[in-house]
Ligand SMILES: Nc1ncnc2c1ncn2[C@@H]1O[C@H](COP(=O)(O)OP(=O)(O)OP(=O)(O)O)[C@@H](O)[C@H]1O
């Protein structure tokens with residue numbers, strides 16, 4: 001992790017939760033809702049995953065390119081999971097400092113590093129019941145059966161605590177969880193533009 005200047009103006013909303021819970025789907029639902037909002041940014045992560053893998057739209061790089069970028073300070077935070085490397089571009093910090101609300105697909109394991117890099121963040125934990133996770137990952141078909149089993153058994157902090165945490169259950173309909181997430185984003189935008 002590389003330290004970046006603490007962002008003061010806007011907020012970083014970090015979306016975390018188990019694989020298959022629907023982080024990308026909930027973010028996608030909100031991105032469509034906020035499509036006309038220039039003050040809300042959905043962060044494009046840099047990942048060593050092929051761009052045609054499906055799911056999240058990301059900047060796809062090779063492992064060597066990722067290492068170069070990391071060494072050149074391209075990332076505010078980077079981490080590894082599932083045999084992949086993930087990076088949050090450093091320039092996001094400037095956009096938040098200018099007052100934007102940025103939303104990023106984070107990582108439970110990397111949350112301490114993300115908090116340390118960005119200061120005051122809001123954390124949205126997207127959850128779903130374990131049988132639902134297994135069914136969704138199998139139906140999504142992005143990973144092999146072996147990879148899916150590894151994802152389902154990944155050990156991460158059970159409880160993500162903090163005043164900055166909101167849990168959103170997405171075991172049911174996407175639009176229900178999506179609307180709850182939209183309300184969370186709007187609360188953070190309102191904090192900035194209309195302080196109480
Ligand atoms: N509420 C829902 N109802 C039905 N299917 C859903 C719902 N939410 C997400 N899905 C489906 O479940 C699968 C997993 O969702 P998604 O990729 O958004 O999860 P994720 O948390 O981002 O997972 P990962 O961490 O593995 O990337 C996708 O195929 C998606 O279409």
Ligand SMILES: O=P(O)(O)OC[C@H]1O[C@H](OP(=O)(O)O)[C@H](O)[C@@H]1O
Pocket residue numbers: 016017018019056081082084086105106107108109110154156
């Ligand atoms: O298990 P934890 O630490 O929460 O997350 C690890 C990684 O898995 C997910 O990525 P993806 O499913 O490959 O897109 C998360 O977004 C994160 O980058």
